[in-house]
Amino acid sequence: MSMRFGGRWWGLIPAYGWLILFCFVPLAVMFVFSFLSAVPLGAREVSFTFNNYATFFQSSLYSQLTLISLTMAFQTTFWCLLFGYPLAWALSKAVRGRTQGVLFLLIVVPFWSNSLIRLYSWVIVLQNGGVISQFFKLFGISVPGILFTYPAIIIALVHAYLPYMVLTIYVSLDRIDDSLIEASRSLGARAWRTFRRVILPLSMPGVVSGVILVFVPVVGAFVEPRLLGGRQSQTLGTIIENQFVNSFNWTLGSALSFLMLFVVLLLVILSAGISRLRSRAQ
Amino acid sequence: MKHLLRNTARVYIVLALGFIYVPLLIMMLNAFNQSRINQFPLVFDLVWFQKLAQNQRLIRATVNSLSIAAFTSVLATICATFAALVLARQQFRGKAFLQALLLPPMTIPWIILAVALLLTFFWLGISRSIVTLLLGHVTVQIPFAIIVISARLAATDRTLEDAAASLGSRPARTFRTITLPLMLPGVLAALIFTFAVSFDNFPISYFLAPAGVSTLPVEIYTAIRTGFTPEVNAISTLVFIVSAACALVGGREISFGVRSA
Amino acid sequence: MSKVTIEGMSYHYGALAAVDDIALTIKDGEFFALLGPSGSGKTTLLRLIAGFLTPECGRLIIGDKEMQHVPVYARDIGFVFQNYALFPHLTVEQNIAFGLESRGMPRSEARKRVADVLALVQLIGLERRRPAQLSGGQQQRVALARAIVTEPRVLLLDEPLGALDRKLRAEMQIELRQLQKRLGTTTIFVTHDQEEAMTLADRMAVLRAGKIAQIDAPMHAYEYPQSRFVADFLGVANTFTGTVSALENGCVVLTTAAGDPISACSDQSFTIGQALAIMVRPERVILQKGSDARERVNTLNGYVSYISRTGASLLIHVTVEGYPPLTIFEQNGQRDGELHEGENVALTWLPEHARVLPAESET
Numbered sequence: 001m002s003m004r005f006g007g008r009w010w011g012l013i014p015a016y017g018w019l020i021l022f023c024f025v026p027l028a029v030m031f032v033f034s035f036l037s038a039v040p041l042g043a044r045e046v047s048f049t050f051n052n053y054a055t056f057f058q059s060s061l062y063s064q065l066t067l068i069s070l071t072m073a074f075q076t077t078f079w080c081l082l083f084g085y086p087l088a089w090a091l092s093k094a095v096r097g098r099t100q101g102v103l104f105l106l107i108v109v110p111f112w113s114n115s116l117i118r119l120y121s122w123v124i125v126l127q128n129g130g131v132i133s134q135f136f137k138l139f140g141i142s143v144p145g146i147l148f149t150y151p152a153i154i155i156a157l158v159h160a161y162l163p164y165m166v167l168t169i170y171v172s173l174d175r176i177d178d179s180l181i182e183a184s185r186s187l188g189a190r191a192w193r194t195f196r197r198v199i200l201p202l203s204m205p206g207v208v209s210g211v212i213l214v215f216v217p218v219v220g221a222f223v224e225p226r227l228l229g230g231r232q233s234q235t236l237g238t239i240i241e242n243q244f245v246n247s248f249n250w251t252l253g254s255a256l257s258f259l260m261l262f263v264v265l266l267l268v269i270l271s272a273g274i275s276r277l278r279s280r281a282q
Numbered sequence: 283m284k285h286l287l288r289n290t291a292r293v294y295i296v297l298a299l300g301f302i303y304v305p306l307l308i309m310m311l312n313a314f315n316q317s318r319i320n321q322f323p324l325v326f327d328l329v330w331f332q333k334l335a336q337n338q339r340l341i342r343a344t345v346n347s348l349s350i351a352a353f354t355s356v357l358a359t360i361c362a363t364f365a366a367l368v369l370a371r372q373q374f375r376g377k378a379f380l381q382a383l384l385l386p387p388m389t390i391p392w393i394i395l396a397v398a399l400l401l402t403f404f405w406l407g408i409s410r411s412i413v414t415l416l417l418g419h420v421t422v423q424i425p426f427a428i429i430v431i432s433a434r435l436a437a438t439d440r441t442l443e444d445a446a447a448s449l450g451s452r453p454a455r456t457f458r459t460i461t462l463p464l465m466l467p468g469v470l471a472a473l474i475f476t477f478a479v480s481f482d483n484f485p486i487s488y489f490l491a492p493a494g495v496s497t498l499p500v501e502i503y504t505a506i507r508t509g510f511t512p513e514v515n516a517i518s519t520l521v522f523i524v525s526a527a528c529a530l531v532g533g534r535e536i537s538f539g540v541r542s543a
Numbered sequence: 544m545s546k547v548t549i550e551g552m553s554y555h556y557g558a559l560a561a562v563d564d565i566a567l568t569i570k571d572g573e574f575f576a577l578l579g580p581s582g583s584g585k586t587t588l589l590r591l592i593a594g595f596l597t598p599e600c601g602r603l604i605i606g607d608k609e610m611q612h613v614p615v616y617a618r619d620i621g622f623v624f625q626n627y628a629l630f631p632h633l634t635v636e637q638n639i640a641f642g643l644e645s646r647g648m649p650r651s652e653a654r655k656r657v658a659d660v661l662a663l664v665q666l667i668g669l670e671r672r673r674p675a676q677l678s679g680g681q682q683q684r685v686a687l688a689r690a691i692v693t694e695p696r697v698l699l700l701d702e703p704l705g706a707l708d709r710k711l712r713a714e715m716q717i718e719l720r721q722l723q724k725r726l727g728t729t730t731i732f733v734t735h736d737q738e739e740a741m742t743l744a745d746r747m748a749v750l751r752a753g754k755i756a757q758i759d760a761p762m763h764a765y766e767y768p769q770s771r772f773v774a775d776f777l778g779v780a781n782t783f784t785g786t787v788s789a790l791e792n793g794c795v796v797l798t799t800a801a802g803d804p805i806s807a808c809s810d811q812s813f814t815i816g817q818a819l820a821i822m823v824r825p826e827r828v829i830l831q832k833g834s835d836a837r838e839r840v841n842t843l844n845g846y847v848s849y850i851s852r853t854g855a856s857l858l859i860h861v862t863v864e865g866y867p868p869l870t871i872f873e874q875n876g877q878r879d880g881e882l883h884e885g886e887n888v889a890l891t892w893l894p895e896h897a898r899v900l901p902a903e904s905e906t
Binding site: 008009011012013014015016018019022023024025026027029030033039040083086087089090091093094095103105106107108109110113114115116117118119120121122123124125159162191212213216217219220221222223226227237240241244245250253254257260261264268 | 287288291292294295298299301302303304305306308309312360361362364365367368369372374380383384386387389390391392393394395397398399400401402404405417418420421424425428481482484485489498499502503506507514515518521522525526529530
């Protein structure tokens with residue numbers, strides 16, 4: 001007998017129906033289109049083809065772009081991890097109580113404002129004649145703005161995605177019982193050892209989530225490269241955007257999208273596999 | 283030794299906060315700077331705010347972003363509430379699968395979701411409109427909302443509903459007086475979270491908005507590409523202050539379950 | 544206030560029979576305990592009576608109505624949960640009034656009833672507090688008040704004193720019993736603590752693996768257990784196994800494997816050579832220093848292996864060759880002169896104080 005109200009299965013329909021209709025079906029449609037010669041409109045003749053995917057492998061341009069996107073993602077993730085982990089650790093261990101709450105909020109707050117705004121603020125800082133240039137001019141050193149260079153993109157990306165990394169790592173660090181650390185110390189392990197053997201492994205789930213939360217979106221980033229990288233910087237994301245907005249070669253764009261998806265999926269599965277191997281080895 | 287470590291950590295936090303906030307502060311300062319090209323030294327002037335008040339385009343875009351965010355967050359939260367209740371209450375075999383189904387919309391780069399929707403609508407002959415824009419927003423919001431509400435439901439004591447029933451309360455009444463009030467913080471958190479997701483969303487708006495409807499992120503994007511209008515400084519500053527205020531107020535009321543309350 | 548009858552009720556968790564064909568009658572106004580080790584099915588049975596679970600078969604009759612298909616909210620019961628399940632977002636007053644308001648009682652009348660019941664559990668003055676602001680003992684009383692304010696026909700309690708510390712627990716036991724006597728509500732109480740069951744219950748059912756091992760008044764079950772399980776569960780039982788060697792006017796003598804004769808009084812009939820067990824409670828055994836002449840009935844020689852002094856009493860553990868350790872209970876100050884570990888002692892008891900038990904195999 002159903003004693004509970006609001007638990008009937010049809011409650012799933014609005015949310016999941018929505019997701020099926022507007023997420024999974026479009027993805028499926030795009031997948032099909034990636035194998036077509038053109039978008040089937042009206043009575044137009046279309047044929048099944050592998051051309052779109054072949055283009056990717058034929059032209060070195062695309063593999064280069066994929067490489068750039070992946071490198072970008074790796075670098076961003078690396079810096080986020082490098083700066084984010086100590087920050088998360090400092091936040092969970094070095095401060096307490098009210099300070100901790102306030103600092104935590106401070107880190108999260110920009111995360112809540114518009115990402116374009118944050119991007120824009122970097123444009124101002126990094127441009128020619130921007131703040132950094134002006135700052136160095138005070139010392140008589142002429143430093144050109146580093147806007148429209150690759151490092152600018154990375155800086156902006158790290159700035160945007162750092163909170164994700166910090167948040168997830170913080171959550172898993174926070175869960176580690178202090179008594180575990182004390183136990184390790186009482187057994188004679190010094191700080192570094194304790195970190196390596198106790199803290200690091202236990203915080204791994206947070207690290208893995210953080211890495212995925214940063215890596216995946218960055219692979220598909222096109223706004224940051226376009227705005228901060230200038231004319232030269234093309235990534236897989238910008239090329240896909242191009243297909244849909246400028247070139248109108250939607251079938252190619254579809255294929256490229258799925259290739260990107262595939263690469264991302266591969267890496268996620270790999271990392272999940274690695275973390276499972278690691279936990280089994282322990 | 284421990285002191286040294288602790289102080290180093292604190293210094294590090296300050297530096298990190300500096301990295302996060304300095305560009306934003308500079309942008310905000312420049313909103314009050316007379317200089318058109320963000321040149322220091324700072325000459326205080328409110329001219330850009332005045333220009334902003336007359337910039338219909340920017341204002342309309344901001345209003346659009348806010349309304350879209352408000353509308354879609356409510357819609358997404360309602361859908362998510364129903365779903366979260368089912369996921370939390372019932373035990374059935376496909377549950378893990380359903381939970382896994384929430385991952386793709388959250389983790390797939392939004393550009394891919396956006397172009398997939400664009401493609402599908404185009405093929406079906408549906409032209410871009412406010413509706414398509416809203417559809418896209420809600421789609422990416424739903425998984426977040428479900429997760430937030432589910433987390434809150436999971437943390438609620440199951441026996442409370444049993445207790446209510448034992449006291450003679452019929453299921454509908456139990457839902458109204460016990461389940462719903464206890465769920466409310468989660469629903470609120472979902473509303474705020476999805477609002478932020480929508481307000482901040484660039485890819486979906488960029489690809490799915492009809493001509494003539496612009497949102498704030500898109501306007502800033504265009505402004506940066508075509509040439510700076512310092513009014514962007516002004517509007518960005520305003521938006522940032524408001525959203526920061528909301529986050530500070532809201533963050534204190536609702537813990538997302540990130541910190542053990 | 545009603546009689547509760549259970550007939551042929553069963554409930555399975557997968558392949559495991561949590562409740563296996565149970566039949567039970569609880570009298571109107573009785574304080575009845577369901578006692579057993581964890582996994583015995585006592586909580587499952589309670590939840591079946593409450594309606595949180597639906598039995599696969601069997602009948603539940605409360606008063607004169609069949610209830611096994613009636614939903615929980617229509618059963619007119621009161622339930623006190625192990626974790627109290629107080630509504631965290633409501634005040635004490637609102638918590639207690641919840642059941643009354645669910646039945647449509649007007650606010651003013653409900654208020655009065657709440658005040659009455661708060662006086663009954665001695666919590667006046669705490670109406671406006673939230674559960675989180677109360678101590679464990681106070682929460683427990685609120686949970687109780689909430690369950691009884693609706694004057695239910697049956698009151699069900701699921702190990703409600705488990706979370707309290709020892710002293711508080713003892714106090715609450717007394718209060719609970721007095722409250723129940725005053726209200727006269729039929730009460731069913733689940734516990735794994737045999738002391739608690741014996742203190743509170745008019746009658747109790749000892750459960751084991753989903754079946755009832757014995758239903759009895761507590762002291763009667765203690766003195767006259769019907770199985771080794773019940774004997775061991777309700778206290779310490781010094782048990783001897785052997786085969787029947789003699790039958791003499793109302794007494795049966797068995798000979799253990801070690802060759803000692805043990806006798807007990809019993810009006811059952813036995814056959815010579817039958818396998819049997821006899822147990823005697825530790826407080827019935829008389830301990831004397833030194834050895835005694837062997838081969839007298841109900842007399843054993845051994846030495847003291849350990850003395851456990853717990854203030855008002857002593858538990859003396861004696862090792863006798865050929866038997867598992869025996870336990871003797873003495874009051875502090877009962878004996879002149881000290882007893883020491885290692886001393887040789889002789890144990891003896893009267894056959895009237897020993898009980899016959901079936902010779903079950905150890906499972």
